[in-house]
Amino acid sequence: MKKIKILLLCLGVTLASSEVNGQTKKGKSKNPALFINAVYEGNDDVYNKIPLNEGEFYTPILQGCYPDPAITRKGDDYYMVCSSFAMFPGVPIFHSKDLVNWTDLGGVLDDVTEFNPDDSGISEGVYAPGITYNPHNDTFYMIVTAFSGGLGNIIVKTKDPMKGWGSPIKLDFGGIDPSIFFDDDGKGYIVHNDAPDKGKELYNGHRVIKIWEYDLENDRVIPGSDKIIVDGGVDITQKPIWIEAPHLYKKDGSYYLMCAEGGTGDWHSEVIFKSDSPKGLYIPAPSNPILTQRYFGKDRENKVDWAGHADLIKGPNDQYYGVFLAVRPNEENRVNTGRETFILPVDWSGEFPVFENGLIPLEPKLKMPEGVENKTDRNGFVPNGNFTFTENFASDKLDYRWIGLRGPREEFIETTKKGLEIYPFETNIKEVKPTSTLFYRQQHRTFSFSTTLDYKPKSEKDLAGVVALQNEGSNYVFGITKKNKDYYLVLEKNKWPNRHGDIISDVIASTKIDLKNPVKLRISADGDKYEFTYSLDGNEFKNLGGTVSGDILSTDVAGGFTGCLLGLYATNANDIQPE
Structure with missing residues (x-):
């Protein structure tokens, strides 16, 4: 159609x-x-002073306003999406074979008759997408909150992201920041940020994470299946703000819920919970947060800040990586380049994943995955540095x-x-x-x-x-x-x-x-x-x-x-x- x-x-x-x-x-x-x-x-001092050596690449991998990254994988193909707000087309999407070299595929929501942000403020439109490959039906799902045309939360599907996406399907739930997860038995679940139940808001910034069961045949959430699985954040007695951007994973038979916490500013962080069931009870990791830049001096050199809103993927050589947003402020601590997409290796050798060097001041370059060649800014790959x-x-x-x-x-x-x-x-x-x-x-x-x-x-x-x-x-x-x-x-x-x-x-x-x-x-x-x-x-x-x-x-x-x-x-x- x-x-x-x-x-x-x-x-x-x-x-x-x-x-x-x-x-x-x-x-x-x-x-x-x-x-x-x-x-x-572009001629930033940091890249002149810290050139790449053999076997290295720069992060951010997407410079400029590419925030809220989400990522998925089918075989050796990785696909990543970001927020676009009122920019058009909506939801930029990128492809990679190795997590280092990315090609730009345009936007997922590219039909103005179906996604039309014509009367949206620039920071409205569409944001915080999730993208998930479902091996049970060989289908990719992109889910997102659209503040245009009365769409609300929507999902689109495709067998091949290189060939475009289907029409948006409206989903019957509120809140923001949805992502979809498929269990080993083929069942689908949607997690998202929402307000507390009516009359139960305890403080400004108090939010919850909800989960719904998802009907794959009819592409809808199952009425009455919703449940609050995180209330407030890691420790509600500390009045944490803006628990959001949830992603659900399964590893070694356990379920892991990773979320942003602290608001998308200088208190931003990433936290993680564990459960024996997709619908909880979720117990926070004792080592939270697993990624943040909020504890360091404001005048540090080559400052990167506001790190959070992350997603995890198993990359080359079965090494986990996390993509996330952060900012690179200028000398006046202003963020004219906006929220950008960064990447770090993730150590998941223990019970909980931890972003490698994600709890110290972030560095501008990383070691390449073994066997990968840096081709950025060549042969159609996105440049950085x-x-x-x-x-x-x-x-x-x-x-x-x-x-x-x-x-x-x-x-x-x-x-x-x-x-x-x-x-x-x-x-x-x-x-x-x-x-x-x-x-x-x-x-x-x-x-x-x-x-x-x-x-x-x-x-x-x-x-x-x-x-x-x-x-x-x-x-x-x-x-x-x-x-x-x-x-x-x-x-x-x-x-x-x-x-x-x-x-x-x-x-x-x-x-x-x-x-x-x-x-x-x-x-x-x-x-x-x-x-x-x-x-x-x-x-x-x-x-x-x-x-x-x-x-x-x-x-x-x-x-x-x-x-x-x-x-x-x-x-x-x-x-x-x-x-």
């Missing part, structure tokens, strides 16, 4: 003008912005690192022999609607992001350029617009004083420019210091607006759960007035 629906949609696009999310697709009467190329270059990504938009298939926000990128882009055309929507970056912006995640503290733009606005409502965005109310816009008969380059800061106030927009600087040739635009940062520069001759760059703070691009200032996104942007709803 899904393939038929997509085919009909495609026919509709071909035979008539289509509207998706209320926007006219690639309106040919509009004035497209031509982006001739784009270059992202310092790297340069150059895009001339010549390929028929746009790299999956380029994403949309609140809707598919295909609705406003078109590749041509000259470069990428963006057909502007009549929405601007401050609106909680799909915007005609092609985004790339910030992946380093020190980076540059540049593009060559060929564009002449026709009116003051037209603007094209680049953006650095944490959310709709916390961003910088750097672009070309028009005032009277003149063209201007403008830099605007949009700041949300609080979630209940209006966005404050401030034109930091503007300058009249000559548009005889394409203009080069560049965003660069060194930690918290961001600069916006331009070149009219292709060589000499000039600064506009001086050095500005990246504070509004960080979670601790802007709120929410995402990192900074760097975008190629065009709009017919510009409200920036040059000064």
Whole structure:
């Protein structure tokens, strides 16, 4: 059915003008912005000072906003998913043969008629997925909480993640952070975070973990089978907060429940429980937490923090590994790169698993699994460490690192022999609607992001350029617009004083420019210091607006759960007035 629906949609696009999310697709009467190329270059000091030796690889394995990882395995194939919030497509998915070298497969929820975050705040949408392979029916299951379109908790299935996924199936339970587990006898169970029973909340942040039996034939939880298996956390007398992100495992006949605890900030941790039955009683390990960074000095070198929200997998040579989220703050302790996906080996030689070196300050590199070659940033594998990504938009298939926000990128882009055309929507970056912006995640503290733009606005409502965005109310816009008969380059800061106030927009600087040739635009940062520069001759760059703070691009200032996104942007709803 899904393939038929997509085919009909495609026919509709071909035979008539289509509207998706209320926007006219690639309106040919509009004035497209031509982006001739784009270059992202990361140059973090940690990777310059700590280069890789033979037999080593870097962690995080996914840099930038790829939080809440979950992982599964079929044979020698590993699949990993992450949160995407209102980014589109939803739930990015990656494949590996060895846990070191990963390829990007795009997004699981890639049909906007089935997952449509068009009116979602950037930190809403969809998050905290689980992914599990069921050997009893040779099927992969991805389960997730979707805060868009009234979906709630959903599950999708496939026989082969390389070939796409089925349609979302709504599940009849509340709460968040679900994951699914299949026992040796073929029975299915779902565990998730939820609120305590009505009237039993003891303190702010008090949560519980529930389990349901799962009906595989009808893809639903079995009514009345739910049970609270963890109340509060490891020790409820200590008022632990936000027990969440549960995953269930079975080893040597016993059941292990691993959860995050402490909230997804500087008290984040990973804890584990054990039981003789999937439905409990679950006893916490005496050595909890088994992963955290909360006990160490705030000024430690190459700081990694907020570690937690993990999942376990048996890797090469039967060595266990754990993937988890953590952050790499800058010198102002801000997290502009967002929550990233890290990996560590796990020692499960004893009764309980323990993340190796997960209870000391995390290091930026690890020893390779025996027999594995580091191929990152080669042959289509995802890069990490310092790297340069150059895009001339010549390929028929746009790299999956380029994403949309609140809707598919295909609705406003078109590749041509000259470069990428963006057909502007009549929405601007401050609106909680799909915007005609092609985004790339910030992946380093020190980076540059540049593009060559060929564009002449026709009116003051037209603007094209680049953006650095944490959310709709916390961003910088750097672009070309028009005032009277003149063209201007403008830099605007949009700041949300609080979630209940209006966005404050401030034109930091503007300058009249000559548009005889394409203009080069560049965003660069060194930690918290961001600069916006331009070149009219292709060589000499000039600064506009001086050095500005990246504070509004960080979670601790802007709120929410995402990192900074760097975008190629065009709009017919510009409200920036040059000064």
